Amino acid sequence: MQSPAAYYQQRIQELQEHLKKVQQQLIGVSVARLLSFLCVLIAGYYWIKSDSSTLLPGITVISLIIFIIFVKRAFRLNDDKALTNKLLFVNTNEDGILRRQQSKFPDGREAAAQSGYAADLDIFGPNSLFHLLNRTTTTHGTTALQQILQQPELDPVVIRNNQEAIKQLSTQTETRQLLIAHGLLHGEKEGNLHEVQRWLQMPTLLYQLKWVRAIRFIMPAISLAGLIAFLATDTYQWLLPGIIVSWLITGSFTKRILHQHNLLSKKQTILEQYGSILQLFSEIETGDSSVLKKEKATAQDASKAIKQLSNLAGLFDQRLNLLVNFFLNSFLLYDIQCMYALDKWKTVNREKFDHWIHGVGTIETLNSLSGFTFNNPDFSWPEVQTEKMIISATALAHPLIAANERVANDFTIGEQEQLMLVTGSNMSGKTTFLRTIGVNLLLAQCGAPVCAGKFVFMPMNILSSIRVSDSLQEHTSYFMAELKQLQQIIQFLQSASSPSLILIDEILRGTNSEDKTHGSDQFIRKLLQYRCLTLFATHDLALSVLENELPGRLSNYCFESIIRDGELIFDYTLQRGVAKNKNASFLMKKMEII
Numbered sequence: 001m002q003s004p005a006a007y008y009q010q011r012i013q014e015l016q017e018h019l020k021k022v023q024q025q026l027i028g029v030s031v032a033r034l035l036s037f038l039c040v041l042i043a044g045y046y047w048i049k050s051d052s053s054t055l056l057p058g059i060t061v062i063s064l065i066i067f068i069i070f071v072k073r074a075f076r077l078n079d080d081k082a083l084t085n086k087l088l089f090v091n092t093n094e095d096g097i098l099r100r101q102q103s104k105f106p107d108g109r110e111a112a113a114q115s116g117y118a119a120d121l122d123i124f125g126p127n128s129l130f131h132l133l134n135r136t137t138t139t140h141g142t143t144a145l146q147q148i149l150q151q152p153e154l155d156p157v158v159i160r161n162n163q164e165a166i167k168q169l170s171t172q173t174e175t176r177q178l179l180i181a182h183g184l185l186h187g188e189k190e191g192n193l194h195e196v197q198r199w200l201q202m203p204t205l206l207y208q209l210k211w212v213r214a215i216r217f218i219m220p221a222i223s224l225a226g227l228i229a230f231l232a233t234d235t236y237q238w239l240l241p242g243i244i245v246s247w248l249i250t251g252s253f254t255k256r257i258l259h260q261h262n263l264l265s266k267k268q269t270i271l272e273q274y275g276s277i278l279q280l281f282s283e284i285e286t287g288d289s290s291v292l293k294k295e296k297a298t299a300q301d302a303s304k305a306i307k308q309l310s311n312l313a314g315l316f317d318q319r320l321n322l323l324v325n326f327f328l329n330s331f332l333l334y335d336i337q338c339m340y341a342l343d344k345w346k347t348v349n350r351e352k353f354d355h356w357i358h359g360v361g362t363i364e365t366l367n368s369l370s371g372f373t374f375n376n377p378d379f380s381w382p383e384v385q386t387e388k389m390i391i392s393a394t395a396l397a398h399p400l401i402a403a404n405e406r407v408a409n410d411f412t413i414g415e416q417e418q419l420m421l422v423t424g425s426n427m428s429g430k431t432t433f434l435r436t437i438g439v440n441l442l443l444a445q446c447g448a449p450v451c452a453g454k455f456v457f458m459p460m461n462i463l464s465s466i467r468v469s470d471s472l473q474e475h476t477s478y479f480m481a482e483l484k485q486l487q488q489i490i491q492f493l494q495s496a497s498s499p500s501l502i503l504i505d506e507i508l509r510g511t512n513s514e515d516k517t518h519g520s521d522q523f524i525r526k527l528l529q530y531r532c533l534t535l536f537a538t539h540d541l542a543l544s545v546l547e548n549e550l551p552g553r554l555s556n557y558c559f560e561s562i563i564r565d566g567e568l569i570f571d572y573t574l575q576r577g578v579a580k581n582k583n584a585s586f587l588m589k590k591m592e593i594i
Contacts, residue, residue, distance in 0.1 A: 004375050007173070008095040015088045022081045029077060033070040039063035086181035097132070098375060100402050107131035111146050116488075120466035120503065121438045122400070123149050129439055132400060133368045133448075137183025138273060139192045140357055141364025148365055152445035154459040154498050156384045162366075162447025163381060165291035169366055170373035172284060179280050179367050186273030193270060193357060199263040200350050205256065206336065207343035216333055216340055219246050223331040243330045250335050257335050260342070264313050265320075271310035274360050279303035281363050295362055302356035305349050312342055369448045378403075379449035383456045389499045389533060390414030391441065391460075395453035398436040399443070406451070407572040409433065414458075417555040419524060419534040421543055423579040424559035429572035430537040431466060433559070434503045437535060438462055441501060460533070461496060463489045464503040479510030486523065493530040502527060502534040517542045528553055544578045 002010075040063040047056035093104045111118065112125035124130045130149060136142045153159050169176065206212045223242035230239040250257070282299040286292035316338045319325045328334030373379070376399070391413050397406035407429070413420055424430045440450040444457055465485040486507065493500060507523065508516040517540055524546060527534050536543075547556045558579040562569045 001377075004377065005095065005098050008091045008098070011091045011177075012088065012095060015084055015091065019081065019084045019088065022077055022084060026074065026077050026081065029070055029074050033067060033074060036063055036067040036070055040067055082185055083181055086184045087177055089184070090177050090180050094371070094375065102127065103131055103134065105131070105134045105136070106142065108134065108142070108146060111150070117438060117442075117462045117464040117503070118150055120464040121435050121442070121462075123439075123442070127400065129400065129442070133372050135180050135368040135371050136364040137180060137187070138277070138360055138364060140274075140361035141183075141368075144358070144361030144365045145368055148446050149442065152442055152459070152462060153447070154445070154461070156386050156459060159384050159445055159447055159459060161289070161291050162369075164287075165289040165295075165366055166369045166373055166447050167381070168287040168289045168292055169284065170370040172370075173374060175280065175284055176367050176370055176374075179277055179363070182276040182280060183273055183364070186269050186276060193267075193274075195263045196267055196271070197354070199260060200346060200353055202260065202263075204343040204347050206253070206340045207347055212336065212340060215249060216336055219249065220332045227331060246330055246333055250329050250333060253336065253339065257339060260339065261316060261319065264316055264342070266317065268310050268314040268317065271306055271313060274357060275303055275306035275310055277360050277363060278306060278356070291366070295359055295366070298356065298359045299363070302352070302359065305345070305352070306356065309342075309345055309349075312338065312345060316342065369446060373449055376449060376451070380452055380454055381449050382444035382452075383454075384444075385456050385458045388414065389458050389460075389531065390456065391437065391458070391501065391533060392456045393440070393450075393452045393454060396436060396440060396455070397451045398432060399439060399451040401432075408452075409436075409572075409574040411437065411574060413533050413535070417553060418528060418532075419536060419554045420557050421524075421546065421554060422535060422537045422557050422559070422574075423539065423541060423544065424537075425539070425561050425579065425581065428559035428561055428570050428579070430559055431505050432572070433574065434464075434466060434505055434535050434537055438464065438501070438503050458499060461492070461498060461500040462503070463492060463500050463532075464505075465489065465507060466503060466505040479508075482507060482510065490526065493527075493532060496531070500530070500532040502532050502536075504534065505537045506539060513540075516540060521546065524554070525550075541578055 040060060043056055043060040043063055047060050050056055089104070097103050107126050107128060108124040108130035109126065110124075111130070112128070118124060122128045124146070130146065133149075134142070134145060136145055153162070219242065223239075223246055226239040226242040229235070278299040282296055282303050284292065284296060286296055318328070319335060319338070325334070379399070392411070392415065394410045395408040396411050397408040422430050422433065436451075440452060440455060441457060441460065442462060443450050444455060445459055465482065489502060493502075508519045511519070520536075520538065520540060520543055524534075524536060524543070527536075528550065544556050546554050556576070556578050558575050558577055559570070559572060560575055560579050561581045562571065563581060
């Protein structure tokens, strides 16, 4: 089986070769287009000068047709070139990620300021989990991916269904890349869809007026008849009444037309973006996945309607051309025709629109997680446990650490203890281990594979106190900020109906050692009263006596440092027991501080 790296390198080579061919074809078409245009000018010139030639009109028309064909061909080639460039970007980016380069997609830093486990586990921001996963191109896609990482799924059925969908979609690499490329091709350059949704909330007026239904056919017929009469007789008496009445009718709706156009103006591009994603997804292979079948049915229903709205928005924008606006409204009631068609679309589709657009968010989220799956074929699919509160893993490591640098650990909690007390010096790996468990559990609950040989878990809320900061704006000290985090954890546990995973790293650093030990002791006992599993990392070795006082509920584990040949070595391996080596004293002596 071809590795992801080999696949991307092959695709890059194929796309580069295709791009070169397209560029060569564009040069040829440009030359042919120029020559055919010159033929039109020359033949037309001699046709006008000649009074008796019967051959020149045919040459002129044929040259014009050939010119139009080459213009259309140039448009298609330019579209092909643009799409190929986006696909080249997608594959180059994926290849770079596998080489440990930063992804060129947004890193979600706008959500990085949030408190709770998202901040503690580096879920958002540069080199974050979101940054690794994100392949979204729309606002709704980005929001949906952020939400699934902020609110982990707790329903085992939903998690298993998502796993099946991601497995199935991960194998359809070319389709997935086209979803991303088309999203990037259009881009959300003209703003988001909030104004379109506001337009949808406005009542339909023209579509409800029976006289408008009739007049939109009658007045164009009268105006065009007047135009024909004018051309035939060279008199204005049949032309002006139709134009005047048409403008009076259009003028009576001017305020409404301007208001609705302000909401829909320049929305064709973003609607094309959403429509193309839905259209592509409507062609995927769903396999046995109920999630993919549901989303595909939604996409099939939505893609044509969104495309129709995109076309209508583009036609409505033609009124910005004053010359076009004047002639079309004079003879065809153009603004009225557009408003009527838009009102009709709104009447039929208004209730479905939000569902369709949120479907794009779901599609892009599944696509992001499927890309992650394809890039990590050595990751394993988690097994959801519903009978016992447990997390158990073999060869568990952090997915954000390079494969050649990861140190994997076997780990189980909930089988023999409810709380693991983890001791060890700074730099020994305690905090990274806590984050490893939290990030992999989060991935598992999203339906994605995890960085482990095997992973069994019960779905849980994730609560943490790892990274604490003070706040000048809120006049909050570091110590008080930490206490508020611990308070929030207890308050959540008191009201939670589902189990939780608690990740605590070195609490109460802002008080004296005796007070810290007592406070930590009491907090541990408090946590044991609730339906949760806890990893409690600490430097406070005095807490290790709790293993004897709370047998079967608390166990001691550690990350030990090794002093060998005058060097301090960390193996980052989880061990039973309590950390013993005093590396702070060793390092201070080595650095001649003491």
